[in-house]
Amino acid sequence: MLGRTANNVYWMARYVERAENLARLLASTYHMSLLAPGAGVDVKNWEAPLSLCADPSVFYDRHEEVSAANVLKFMALDPDNPSSIRSSIRFARDNAHATRNELTTEVWEAINQTFFELETINYPKMLDLGYQEYFDWVKERSHLFRGAVFGTMRRGEAFTFSRLGTFIERADNTSRFLHLKWALLTPSVSKPVAAEDYYRWGALLRAFSAFKAYREVYSVIIEPRRVAELLVLRRDMPRSLFACTGEQLAILTNLRSNAACTLQAAQTFNRMEVSRIDSILRSGLPRFLNDFIRRNSELNDMIGREFMLVQ
Template sequence: MLSRTADHLFWMARYTERAENTARMLDANYQMSLLPQSDEYAELGWRAMLSISELSGVYAAAHQGMKSHDVIEFMSRDLANPSSIVSCLRAARENARAVRGSITTELWETLNTTWLDCQRLLLDGILERDPYEFFEWVKFRSHLSRGVQLGTMVKDDAFYFMRLGTFIERADNTARILDVKFEMLEQRADTSAQSLDYYHWAAVLRSVSGFEVYRKVYRDVITPERVAGLLILNGDWPRSLAASMTEVGQIVERVTNGRSEATSRLAAQLSAELRSARVGDILAGGLHAYLVDFLARVNDLASRVSRDFLVPIAAETEAGAATQSQSQTRAAA
């Protein structure tokens, strides 16, 4: 497969997954904002939302204060924000259009219709009327595109590069959600917010479709340790780090070429470490340090994938706008 074609397919899938993840985070924060709580704690939630995507600096440059309406607008339809839902859906559609001959008609129509309907819904005022309805719609359209992909695509290189983009993006996002939410609990000063712990972790689980799974696995009270165990190590749950990296490792092995030996080795190493890790050891060594190291290694893996299989210059251009402010914010932190 041509590197440029693989590059478009990879980023098409990443942007689709990113739009869904952004909708999930906004939905969780919106639901939390409706609960009785102090203004400080509510604001902390929205700051954490921006911190997950490392867009705090970009937001602060354009907005005064931390109002829920402004954050939802910024993360939903602000085209100046390359990680907003609208920006991601547009980028996914444009990447799909560039490789129209490499995907099925059904998949192209799904992505194109998603982009067109998104504009119509926003013009109709769905964000002002019912943000929850819009977030659910975005999640549904992402599910639909993956279902169409699985149901109509031949399992060739095109299919595998789409799956590779999906699971690298998913692993990155799950790690960020977990890291920021744990840090948010440690930083809060409002001791009365302790009573919101259950709702906090329930919102975290729902943001990754893990609430019902948690109940099925543990059948007990929600604790931060078990949430971390589910999101990091449960290989049977498709949104965990372990499951995502297992998929990445298998896909990289399938598309390997003469210069990707180090990339395959790194993917296999990450997957093996997650399969053998214990949540107690992770927490004892510091969850934040563990997740920061994991994110660095996943970003390194994504860079290696770009170098070995894709179009490095094009990949950097696609990712640059979304990661420039992220890198500066993380470096400052």
């Protein structure tokens, strides 16, 4: 496969995954805002997603105040914000379009249809639909895309690089979102979980589709320590960091077992395999996550150099 094509397929999958995770983050932010006791907390809550933008100052140029409506307009719908859901889907579609011939009709249609439908959604329409419905729709479109990739693409390089893109992006997004939410929720880490915190941690788990899993695995009341363990170290949780690392390593080993990027993925994997959540929390989860984000982004660059002729 052409290096350029591999790059297009990879980014197509990254952008779809990004759109889904943004929808997850915004949905959980919205849930938490419904539980917020005071206005000040609410502003902090809605500020958090803005930090994912390359340049958050653009938000303040356009909007007077940080409110649910403004942040949602900006992060979900604004075509001029390159970090919005809408832009992510547009970039996904641009990449798919540039390599249309490598995709099955089902995969292409899944992205193209999402793009066209999203183009028709403005804020009044989103209100009309309901926030929750909108976020669910974005998630469904992403599921459809991933399902179409899994169910229709030949197990060749286009499939492989698309899957690789998914897990590189998911590793990045899970760690960033956990980082953001941890900062908002940590005042309560050492204390027993109060009633309203219980709902907030619950909302966080739901953002990762992990609420039910938590119950199954731990069958105890929600504890921050265990939430962290579930989302960082549980290999059987499809959105956890360890699961993403495992997928990355399996794909890269298959592609080229002795490449620099494969060794990097193996190193990360081996470290996580022996990590214990208590030792991670002792030196600080944010520190661990920062390191993870950095290594994941290095891995992205190494993959580019190895397979995609990115200089």
